[in-house]
Amino acid sequence: MTSLSRKLLITGVTAAAALAITACTPPNENDSDAKVDTATGVAAPTTETSARTTTTAGTTTAIASAELPGYIDCVAAPTREPQVISLNCADNSDQLTAIEWVSWDEDGATGTGTRIVTATVGDEEVIEDVDVELSAVTETSQGLVFSQVEVDGQVVAL
Template sequence: MTTLSRKFFVSATTALAAVALVACSPNEIDSELKVPTATGVSLPSKNVSATSTATTDEDAPGYIDCVAAPTQQPAEISLNCAMDIDRLTDISWSEWDTDSATGTGTRIVTAANGQETETEDIEVKLSFPTESSQGLVFTQVTVDGQVLFL
């Protein structure tokens, strides 16, 4: 066996032994405290913005804003999940049913220098309801006719 092969074998054996020791630790104590998971989150029946005129069917899809729990008729939607630099606020929903949701709001975009630009009466449409681990949710966002990939 060459020196390189021997070093690799020793390293691999040591790593496997460490994993086995950690996985089989005799000092582990089962806890009564359980951590809730995403499967434990249920779809809220409504989270209606103050200015919405749409009625919502309980079976209508919700919307997951980045990583939040699904809601129906959110007052605000983030349009950039990586950075908080583009969002719709004060959304007024005129329609929210099993196929799509339509509303208008104010778009706030933050430039690199921190200056915010607000544009009112921006149209937003949510569509393509898809079954998720948290229930039925809209998966496509269209803003002023342009599909966004969040």
């Protein structure tokens, strides 16, 4: 091999190595110790530390609020004792509003509210004093939640 062909071979290999190194490194990459919190689409679960006391047949039991199930309305973060529950997440044409909760414990929740059903032509049907029951506790990544809604004794498919 001549010295010219050796020089061309070395130059070619060096150029290929340089191209491979630069192709594997993102442009303008700056290493940093500072971390950016990018998970902003979902609210962090709340950690309530308050407690309540329930009395049943002469016995008193303290239940921490953080242990009580919440309710996820469509895709929101779990809440306790919501004022509004959507029964049709696609277009909010069926809602329970002005809900007054009578009880909320680890097994279920009961209350009364107003049901507003909006027809496709825009007419609203308002039904006062409907009974609302939440049940079927389920473990989720955000904690315990009720997964079943009953309105006037009828299970609503969510």
